[in-house]
Amino acid sequence: MNIRRVFAMAFKETLQVWRDPRSLAIALLMPVMQMVMLGYGVSLDIKHVPLCVYDQENSQESRAIVERFTAPGWFSISQTLVSEADLRNAMDRGECSMAIVIPVDFSRTLATTGSAPIQAIFDATDVNTTNIALGYAQGTVAQANAQTSAQWKAAHGVHPSPVGQVDVEPSTWFNETLDSRNFIIPGVVAVILALVGAQLTSLTISREWERGTMEQLISTPVTALEVMLGKLMPYFLIGLLDAAFCLVSAVYWFDVPFRGSLGTLFVTTVLFLIVVLGIGYLISVRIRSQLGASQIALLVTMLPTTLLSGYTFPIEQMPAPIQAITLIVYPRYYVTILRAIFLKGSSLPDLWAPLLGLFIFALIIIWLATRAFHKRLD
């Protein structure tokens, strides 16, 4: 391999990207736009879920329980009901997504036994919202339980019966504020790099074919490997620049806590960029028009990455066959890695499993890429 020819290719490619408004837009504008759109647009937090309250007792204790639900802002009382029929009507008319029913003997039962049931009813037509609201409700009740239990123990010296009551201790790790943004933004960074990276390199070989510069290029002594390395070099630097932009804005704009080391971040990002740029390059070698190549690159990266990488929809909740498919959705490994580095401060050994996944991908891509391009017209 002749390093001079590699640098000549890199120099030429850099000039072309610099002078091509479309490539420049993909390289510099696309990450900014996606960071804004995905960063702000996607939030799994729900606020002010409409709540109906059917408080049959209307005592101090029952009002305290209702207060617990509304205080953090997750729920807002839309109606206060006075009968079972009202409840049914309110649910039917969609005036509330959740209703709590407090029995008439609530405070008395609580005072005598140390525990009292309340009923929560969910409108499960929007499963996603219901799941999240259910989570909030369970958290709220668990907190109330803990407090009541503690008060009971203080008064009676023992935990309230029935004995063996499960003591729910709500504790959220790594994302204490329960802000889904902290969880999503690192995923967004992975998604952006996967999309932008493949878009960038998808144009590189197809541009030569489309503009008729390939024939003269392949008549020179430059080897296929030199063409590949030289061409990928500038995109690799652009990819690092984009990664730096996304990660910096994640930390300083979206206030996602960063607990890991920059070294771990760099090594894993380099590995991911190799895979992502390699995918675009492989497409570019096959498709001889720029538009076609960029469309294919979008198709290949967009849907799997947004749906199956686990950046919004948790992989653990997918059906088993889909989970198996996600093994080949390479961004999932980087999503996992970034989240772990950001929120848990994981180091390379902690990340061995997703790293191994990425590494296998990188090897396959490199193997394919070095064999993909032939200096032939036919």
Next chain:
Amino acid sequence: MSGNPIEVAVRVQGLSKNFGTVQAVRNVNFSVSPGDIFGLVGPDGAGKTTIMRMLAGVLSPDAGSIAVDGVDVSANPEQAKLRLSYMPQRFGLYEDLTVAENIFFYGELFSVPRTERIARSKELLEAAGLQAFRRRLAGQLSGGMKQKLGLICALIHTPQVLLLDEPTTGVDPVSRRDFWAILYDLRERGVAIVLSTAYMDEAERCTRLALLHTGEIRLCDTPARIKEAMPGTLLAISSAHPRFLREIIAGKPGVLGTLLMGDRIHVRVDDPARRIPELQILLADQGVGIADIVRAEPGIEDVFVALLGQGNKS
């Protein structure tokens, strides 16, 4: 001609190439010596570009072998490519790079030392009259300037073999003259040049020619001997109505072929001493009057038509 005449810069043996069922190139053999300007001449679809591409090592032959300076193009493509330069028919340089950047890029691909690159590029830019356009994007050059830039990039290293596929198509006469001046200079330095052309006047400037038709070489020799190989003798008849004249003459006894040449026609006959008087009588009978019938030097086009079209097609 410089160099040893036995020395061969390009040797082509039994070269064939098919595209599907179309035999684009059939069993082509030729060799080019250093200092030769070897012309591949033929109509569109004769296989010129396919042969040039195989010589350049960008298309693989189905059969046969090509050696450039003794190096087999199929077996050692990169070694062969170091020894040759190729200018494709379609402008193959980067339109979004400047003249100077294109030259730099190709210089680097051929590992030309920096000082040599600077000196050569200055010399070539001057010869081509492009010094003033060094900073202009290649896409903003005229057709002729683009072709000259292509030649400069092809010559930034020192090739033993220069391959030019229809290099002056769409080029203005002044640029064409510059272009040929550079080619003659290269020839004197012992570079073997292979060019394809559909222009017959350009074909006459070559030192050796191969007449191509439907993928086969019909004749391969110097322009002078190719002309001698034309069967029959060529007569030129001037007329205000050359088409009409041609209709009368075509197919008459002893007339081997006719060819329209602007305001006159070329008539190929078997025996001029006998046919000239016959033709004059014929023309007088048809009311054309006494025409001036003279013997003419055949051009490559006449030979081509004589060999390929039996002279009856236009």
